[in-house]
Amino acid sequence: MEKYHHSTRILVALDCIVFGFDGEALKLLLVKRNFEPEKGKWSLMGGFLEENEDLEVATNRILYDLTGLKDIYFEEIQTFGKVNRDPVERTLSVCFFALINIHAHDQDAVKAQNAFWINIENKPNLIFDHNEMVNVALERLRYKAALHPIGFELLPEKFTIPQLQKLYEAIYQIPLDRRNFSRKILSTNLLIDTGEKNQQSATKKAILYRLDKEKYQNKFNAFHYFISDSMR
Amino acid sequence: MEKYHHSTRILVALDCIVFGFDGEALKLLLVKRNFEPEKGKWSLMGGFLEENEDLEVATNRILYDLTGLKDIYFEEIQTFGKVNRDPVERTLSVCFFALINIHAHDQDAVKAQNAFWINIENKPNLIFDHNEMVNVALERLRYKAALHPIGFELLPEKFTIPQLQKLYEAIYQIPLDRRNFSRKILSTNLLIDTGEKNQQSATKKAILYRLDKEKYQNKFNAFHYFISDSMR
DNA sequence: TCAAAAGTGTTGAGTGTACACCCATGT
DNA sequence: ACATGGGTGTACACTCAACACTTTTGA
Numbered sequence: 461m462e463k464y465h466h467s468t469r470i471l472v473a474l475d476c477i478v479f480g481f482d483g484e485a486l487k488l489l490l491v492k493r494n495f496e497p498e499k500g501k502w503s504l505m506g507g508f509l510e511e512n513e514d515l516e517v518a519t520n521r522i523l524y525d526l527t528g529l530k531d532i533y534f535e536e537i538q539t540f541g542k543v544n545r546d547p548v549e550r551t552l553s554v555c556f557f558a559l560i561n562i563h564a565h566d567q568d569a570v571k572a573q574n575a576f577w578i579n580i581e582n583k584p585n586l587i588f589d590h591n592e593m594v595n596v597a598l599e600r601l602r603y604k605a606a607l608h609p610i611g612f613e614l615l616p617e618k619f620t621i622p623q624l625q626k627l628y629e630a631i632y633q634i635p636l637d638r639r640n641f642s643r644k645i646l647s648t649n650l651l652i653d654t655g656e657k658n659q660q661s662a663t664k665k666a667i668l669y670r671l672d673k674e675k676y677q678n679k680f681n682a683f684h685y686f687i688s689d690s691m692r
Numbered sequence: 693m694e695k696y697h698h699s700t701r702i703l704v705a706l707d708c709i710v711f712g713f714d715g716e717a718l719k720l721l722l723v724k725r726n727f728e729p730e731k732g733k734w735s736l737m738g739g740f741l742e743e744n745e746d747l748e749v750a751t752n753r754i755l756y757d758l759t760g761l762k763d764i765y766f767e768e769i770q771t772f773g774k775v776n777r778d779p780v781e782r783t784l785s786v787c788f789f790a791l792i793n794i795h796a797h798d799q800d801a802v803k804a805q806n807a808f809w810i811n812i813e814n815k816p817n818l819i820f821d822h823n824e825m826v827n828v829a830l831e832r833l834r835y836k837a838a839l840h841p842i843g844f845e846l847l848p849e850k851f852t853i854p855q856l857q858k859l860y861e862a863i864y865q866i867p868l869d870r871r872n873f874s875r876k877i878l879s880t881n882l883l884i885d886t887g888e889k890n891q892q893s894a895t896k897k898a899i900l901y902r903l904d905k906e907k908y909q910n911k912f913n914a915f916h917y918f919i920s921d922s923m924r
Numbered sequence: 925t926c927a928a929a930a931g932t933g934t935t936g937a938g939t940g941t942a943c944a945c946c947c948a949t950g951t
Numbered sequence: 952a953c954a955t956g957g958g959t960g961t962a963c964a965c966t967c968a969a970c971a972c973t974t975t976t977g978a
Contacts, residue, residue, distance in 0.1 A: 466740075467703055467740035467741070467742070468703075468740075468741070468742065468743040469701035469702050469703050469704075470701050470702070470704060470741070471699055471700075471701050472702060472704070472773075472784060508698075508699035508700075509699070509700070509702070509773065509784075510699065510700065511700040511782075512775055513775065514773060514774050514775055515771065515772070515773025515774070515784070516773070516774075518773075536770055536771065538768055539747065539768065539771045539786050540747070541704075541741065541746060541747025541748070541750075541786070542746050542747070542748075543744055543745065543746055550743075552704060552741075552747070552784070554771050554773070607839075620957090621957085621958090622956080622957070637941075637942075637943095638956090638957080638958090639941095639942090639943085639958080639959080639960090640940075640941065640942080642957085642958075642959090643940095643959090644940090661949080661955095661956075661957085662949075662950065662951095662955075662956085663948070663949050663950070663954085663955045663956040663957075664947070664948040664949055664955080664956055664957045664958080665948075665949075665956095665957085666956085666957060666958090667957085667958085852930090853930085853931090854929080854930070869968075869969075869970095870929090870930080870931090871931080871932080871933090871968095871969090871970085872967075872968065872969085874930085874931075874932090875932090875967095876967090893929070893930085893976080894928080894929085894976075894977065894978090895927080895928050895929040895930075895975070895976050895977070896928080896929050896930045896931080896974070896975040896976055897929095897930080897975075897976075898929080898930060898931090899930085899931085
């Protein structure tokens with residue numbers, strides 16, 4: 461290990477993949493850059509780590525600037541560190557993804573950043589290594605959502621089981637059986653019947669549920685837990 | 693987003709949690725520091741990211757310097773970025789864990805770094821935030837090993853099923869049923885019978901298997917795959 | 925011949941999957 | 952009345968957990 465002063469100090473950026481769900485498709489919040497470098501092209505939302513700022517604080521700052529929301533669910537994915545990943549100057553990028561309720565964000569904040577919600581199937585080409593970041597993020601989302609109940613983070617506070625099913629179908633791009641899905645979700649006991657029904661539906665109105673936040677915390681890891689008891 | 697030159701450039705370190713298994717207990721390769729800062733105390737093995745070095749290259753360099761091994765299995769865990777985590781100067785730490793066959797490493801390299809294998813239950817107190825890093829790494833190892841066949845990375849090329857079982861028992865600190873474990877492992881079809889038997893055993897000699905590396909690559913994600921078909 | 929470790933077999937309980945059926949709503 | 956979407960029920964197949972039993976080896 462070298463002495464501290466021998467080593468190089470480098471720029472540290474944070475880049476964020478923001479996922480949303482509009483009821484039909486999985487969406488990404490992407491920035492049409494009106495600033496240099498690569499002005500006019502698409503990129504992820506990002507920023508630089510500041511001098512006296514914890515990494516986690518910087519993440520929250522960037523998410524807040526973009527969406528106007530606090531307490532967003534986010535998760536670090538990976539730190540990207542190829543020497544030439546940023547052509548202007550060597551920059552490390554700590555990359556994370558965030559899940560937000562697409563209806564709750566501050567539209568003015570999004571406009572101010574020149575950001576837009578884009579269907580994940582229509583994702584434009586992004587600058588630098590941002591395409592790879594999105595790929596890794598999507599993979600991680602799929603992995604995580606299969607094992608832990610993070611899907612709820614993308615829905616409004618009150619939601620129906622069919623809505624939740626559509627979300628999972630959008631994430632995995634596969635059809636799911638309505639009846640088995642319902643039973644599986646209800647068997648987690650994470651949902652509380654609000655007594656209300658979804659008035660938007662044209663046919664039978666679905667029950668609106670909300671998340672049991674206490675159980676959500678406790679069961680977060682137990683959701684599909686490991687060493688599946690099966691081996692004991 | 694600011695202009696590049698407005699932002700601070702900071703030191704970037706890499707810290708590595710090296711896991712090993714001696715047949716009985718899970719072990720960590722820790723460094724008794726014979727250099728400043730915190731000379732005389734215990735820490736993880738680490739180093740600084742160099743000027744024209746990809747992050748991944750730096751990881752391999754650090755692992756090679758410590759163990760004399762190449763092509764080690766490793767995985768990034770998290771980047772630690774609290775402002776005051778390093779009292780000498782602000783330093784970001786990209787943290788990862790590695791799994792190695794404890795019998796294959798270069799003992800001279802380890803000695804040169806003043807590193808020692810320590811039972812995970814006897815882990816001494818470590819400097820800075822290295823204790824937290826070990827906690828996160830162990831959690832991640834447990835998570836990952838339950839879903840993917842990474843345990844093999846800790847064993848010699850040829851190994852027996854009882855050895856593999858002891859490894860899992862060491863990782864999770866729980867007893868496993870011999871008969872069910874054996875069937876479960878064999879049902880993955882990842883093991884190839886070498887025709888040889890473990891000569892060390894005092895009683896009945898167990899069959900030595902080796903990993904089917906091709907299937908290992910293909911099945912890595914399928915091992916315990918998601919959206920467990922159960923929902924289709 | 926006996927103890928200890930390794931390998932194979934079996935069974936009941938529980939879970940998941942693929943269905944069928946019924947209910948509520950607006951046109 | 953009927954089409955559409957939401958909610959509940961059921962049977963079969965499969966998997967897992969908890970066992971018993973047999974085989975191999977060295978002392």
